[in-house]
Amino acid sequence: MKLIISIFTTFSMLIVANAQTYKSDFRADVCECLEIESQKRTLTENAYKACLREMLPKYAEEIDAQIVEEDINKKFHLGQLARKELLFAISSELIYKCDVYFQHLDYQRTSQKLIARENAKEHELEKYNQMVALTPNAMAYFMRAKLHFNLGNIEATEADVNKSLELNPNRDNVKSTRHELLLLAFVYEEQERFSDAVKIYDDVYFGDLDTQVARLRALANKKAGGTMSTIPKTEKSEVTKANSAITNRENTQRNRNSNTKNASRRTLKPRIEKKKDSSSIRKLFKIDNG
Incomplete structure (x- = not known):
């Protein structure tokens, strides 16, 4: 049982490590895309969205690999949620990790403020x-x-x-x-x-x-x-919750199966003992089957 728990723990850690790795790579690729765009023209929100659309498909396999759901429809739904969570997180994470994006947003805010003051x-x-x-x-x-x-x-x-x-x-x-x-x-x-x-x-x-x-x-x-x-820690993502729920269900089923086997062993033991007791009584009173 300890071995099984250890395997699942290791598997979960690998999923988390893989998720963190691809998220970091995704941020770096989006930032590089924005840097290239900034050399051509002034960055806009549309340029930011275009970089997301360009980079997201490249990480489709890695995003879906973190989902352990076997049901195809549920896995597709969780995959969409994972993409939504990734895009939401990067909107603020890039501010810390991508100078050109930080400068773009800061410039945008300053520009809007100055226009409002002018008017x-x-x-x-x-x-x-x-x-x-x-x-x-x-x-x-x-x-x-x-x-x-x-x-x-x-x-x-x-x-x-x-x-x-x-x-x-x-x-x-x-x-x-x-x-x-x-x-x-x-x-x-x-x-x-x-x-x-x-x-x-x-x-x-x-x-x-x-x-x-x-x-x-x-x-x-x-x-x-x-x-x-x-950045404040939010609640567990829907994908993490789903993966945890699946693992919990599997562990629960495994425990039930284990308990059922143990119960079966316990019920078999008295029957064997009863047979031995009946045989002993017959020998004591010299009772045979003839």
């Missing part, structure tokens, strides 16, 4: 000042905070966001205050308080589909000196 109108501030004076609620302060940020008034933005959070009746609900908290994280980044921004991104993170926050967190964390090892 912001100072005279509109009077309108929001009146809004706050007439209806000093959470929404009024938040609307003025956004304008302050676009105008580059960072301290005023922080004050208004904090006031908005203070007045929000649902301030303890992260979903209800997500926009305010994200704006506060942007303020912290402007103030180079990157670790404080990371804490906010961790609070507002919605899960695997929240690529935007995952990227924002990685950008701020890298600027704070963080590495890929500081």
Whole structure:
């Protein structure tokens, strides 16, 4: 039994090691693709997606090799989940491992911020000042905070966001205050308080589909000196759960079979003893079969 457990443990470790190896190779290949593209033209989101589409098929066999499911349909489904998980993870992991990708995203954010500041109108501030004076609620302060940020008034933005959070009746609900908290994280980044921004991104993170926050967190964390090892550990992937479930089922079935054999041995033993006892009684009373 110990030998079987040891074999399965070794097999699981090999699967994990293989998965980590191909993920690392996949990141390196995508990064190389982006570096080549950046030499031709300014990187865009479409260029990033094109590199993913080009590289992903090359790793199809390695992705599917980590799935131990025998049912063809289930294995196909788990294969699709594995691809989705890989693409989600790389969107933030590349920020730490690929300088050209980090620079692209950072430049993109800076460009969007500068365009917003170029389009912001100072005279509109009077309108929001009146809004706050007439209806000093959470929404009024938040609307003025956004304008302050676009105008580059960072301290005023922080004050208004904090006031908005203070007045929000649902301030303890992260979903209800997500926009305010994200704006506060942007303020912290402007103030180079990157670790404080990371804490906010961790609070507002919605899960695997929240690529935007995952990227924002990685950008701020890298600027704070963080590495890929500081990415928060998520729940086990669907593929890992499925592989574990299959292994558990096999172990359970194996234990049942073992218990059944042991039970059979136990039930056979009394019968043999009973036969011996009956023979002894006949000899004692000199009873024969004739």
